[in-house]
Amino acid sequence: MATILFVGNKNFSSWSLRPWLCLRWAAIPFEERVIRLDQPGYGERRIAEVLAVSPAGTVPALEVDGLSIWDSLAIAEWAAEQVAPGVLWPADPATRAVARAVTAEMHSGFAGVRRDLPMNLRRRCAPQPWLPETRAGIERIVQLWEGLRARHAAEGPWLFGARSIADAFYTPVATRFRTYGVELTGAAREYAEKLLADADFKAWEHDALSDRSDEGRFPGTEGLYT
Ligand SMILES: N[C@@H](CCC(=O)N[C@@H](CS)C(=O)NCC(=O)O)C(=O)O
Structure with a gap:
């Protein structure tokens, strides 16, 4: 079975990182292909190379024996179905x-966080005052992490407790x-x-830090891809 995961630039594509982690954590063998998003059509879902593998014009997209799964959560769910219960989702139904x-x-949420704190693994910024919507999103995430921990x-x-798809979806947030x-502070910081x-995150990060060829291609929009 040929399983190919198409991902965007590793420094920026938080949507790509999530299912990539799920496949790695589930030990599902797959081939990874990076499609550069710094190409004409970006932002309009019109990149020709992406459209060739994803009808929505977005990455990530998983190709499994000719079938395309073009959404991060759908790919994570597919991965969970390939492995034993408890590997990617908690075994207990509740x-x-x-x-x-x-x-x-x-x-589907945290629009302010996604807009104002776009993933950019290479970047470090001083703390700044956030818009109310963004601050509320950050606070909600911290509250959620603390409560669950x-x-x-x-x-x-x-x-x-055990690692799950939820952790993959919050890894870009930690970055x-x-x-x-x-x-x-406290449990949120530890988490x-x-x-x-x-x-596995470290392996992804290593690739992102090693390839700086997309730097400066979008002046002033270092965190373009969210
Ligand atoms: N809901 C989708 C969102 C995927 C998404 O927006 N991907 C971005 C890159 S991280 C993309 O491919 N953008 C292409 C474009 O805007 O042209 C998912 O969960 O996979």
Whole structure:
């Protein structure tokens, strides 16, 4: 079975990072192909190379034996179905339902955080005053992390004790907080550090830091891709 994950520039593409982590954590073999997003058509979902593999014109997209799955959460769900229960979603149905809600909240929400703190692994900024919507999003994420860590502390260091898709979806957030100097304390800080220390995340980050060829191609918009 040929399984190919198409991802965007690793420094910027937070949507690509999420399912890439899920496939790695599930130990599903896959070939990775980077499609540069600094090309004509970006921002309009009209990049020809992307449209060739993703009808929505966005990455990530997973190709499995000719089938295209063109959304990060759909790819994560596909991955969860390839492995034993408990590997990518919590095995307990009630915990799994909450994990899905937490993941969906990231997938469809936090517009202010996504707009004002775009993922940019190479960048470090001084803390700045956020717009109310953005500040509320940051506070909601911190509250969510603290609440879940308090509830699942005895079961392991991840949001729901054992590692899950929810952690993959919040890994880009941990990088954004680091990039933009969002100060964390206590359980939220420990959790963010855990995400950033993950070996697979480190491998992705290494690639992002090694290839600086997309730098300066979008003057003033270093964090263009969210
Ligand atoms: N809902 C989609 C969003 C994917 C997305 O917006 N990807 C961005 C890059 S991170 C993209 O491909 N943009 C192409 C464009 O705007 O032309 C998902 O979860 O996969």
